[in-house]
Amino acid sequence: MAATRLIMLGPPGAGKGTQAQKLCKDAGLAHMSTGDMLRAAVAAKTPVGLQAKGYMEGGKLVPDEVVIGVLVEAIDKAVAAGAKGFVLDGFPRTLPQADALKKALSDRKLPIEQVILINTPDKVVQERLGQRRSCSDPKCGAVYNLASKPPKKDGVCDVCGKPVVLRNDDKPETVLVRQQTYWRDTAPLIDYYKKAGLLVEVPGSGSMDEIAGLVKDAVNKGGKKSGGCCCGGH
Numbered sequence: 078m079a080a081t082r083l084i085m086l087g088p089p090g091a092g093k094g095t096q097a098q099k100l101c102k103d104a105g106l107a108h109m110s111t112g113d114m115l116r117a118a119v120a121a122k123t124p125v126g127l128q129a130k131g132y133m134e135g136g137k138l139v140p141d142e143v144v145i146g147v148l149v150e151a152i153d154k155a156v157a158a159g160a161k162g163f164v165l166d167g168f169p170r171t172l173p174q175a176d177a178l179k180k181a182l183s184d185r186k187l188p189i190e191q192v193i194l195i196n197t198p199d200k201v202v203q204e205r206l207g208q209r210r211s212c213s214d215p216k217c218g219a220v221y222n223l224a225s226k227p228p229k230k231d232g233v234c235d236v237c238g239k240p241v242v243l244r245n246d247d248k249p250e251t252v253l254v255r256q257q258t259y260w261r262d263t264a265p266l267i268d269y270y271k272k273a274g275l276l277v278e279v280p281g282s283g284s285m286d287e288i289a290g291l292v293k294d295a296v297n298k299g300g301k302k303s304g305g306c307c308c309g310g311h
């Protein structure tokens with residue numbers, strides 16, 4: 078049976094959001110991106126947003142205690158609204174977050190069934206993020222790429238008509254900090270989920286459609302075990 082509770086893991090710019098969005102649309106799952114949630118909180122100047130802003134602009138991780146609360150609340154809302162499953166995009170990003178998630182989902186009898194690692198080499202990521210443009214309205218959140226998925230009209234969001242912009246943290250110097258943060262704090266989760274028998278690795282450097290096909294195949298197999306190496310393109 079296809080997995081319905083998944084984590085999309087991988088470096089910044091790996092294509093997690095792109096693939097999570099597609100998978101959720103096709104399979105009717107809830108897409109839960111902590112990056113999107115935090116950007117919306119920053120834009121709305123909520124207490125969480127005010128705490129998160131400086132960390133995000135510097136390419137650093139928002140403290141665990143802030144993000145865990147945001148994510149668990151979002152899962153509870155999605156479940157209460159009748160979601161048949163979810164894809165977590167950008168969470169967990171540290172071992173304490175992974176442990177907190179395991180406990181929260183075990184309490185709710187909704188354990189993670191599969192973790193998809195999108196393994197995209199650092200150099201490919203740097204090129205992609207330099208070309209990424211995002212809708213300036215966090216409520217829309219549409220994502221483009223000047224090379225692989227440009228908006229139909231230059232600088233204008235296809236979905237809502239607002240300007241599309243380079244994200245604050247997509248400047249080259251901040252991308253480098255995000256990559257270092259990933260390899261230091263988040264990459265240990267690869268082993269964590271491999272040991273749990275949940276990890277499936279998908280190469281991230283093909284076209285969006287090729288990768289979507291690999292993700293779909295993996296999800297349809299229902300996850301559990303994949304032993305392959307995932308030392309990354311680092």
Ligand code: AP5
Pocket residue numbers: 087088089090091092093094095096110111112113115132133134136137138139140141144166167168169170174205206208209210220221222223225226246255281282283284285286288
């Ligand atoms: P977040 O928004 O989650 O950033 P990220 O993990 O760095 O991921 P990105 O959104 O940059 O990339 P992606 O992998 O989704 O790639 P995408 O599909 O867009 O988090 C931002 C910040 O919030 C963090 O730095 C941190 O401060 C904070 N935060 C969030 N979660 C947190 C947590 N759990 N704990 C603590 N802090 C947290 O693709 C990238 C580009 O490539 C796009 O332009 C896309 O169109 C293009 N593209 C995608 N796939 C392909 C392909 N196959 N071929 C060509 N182009 C492609």
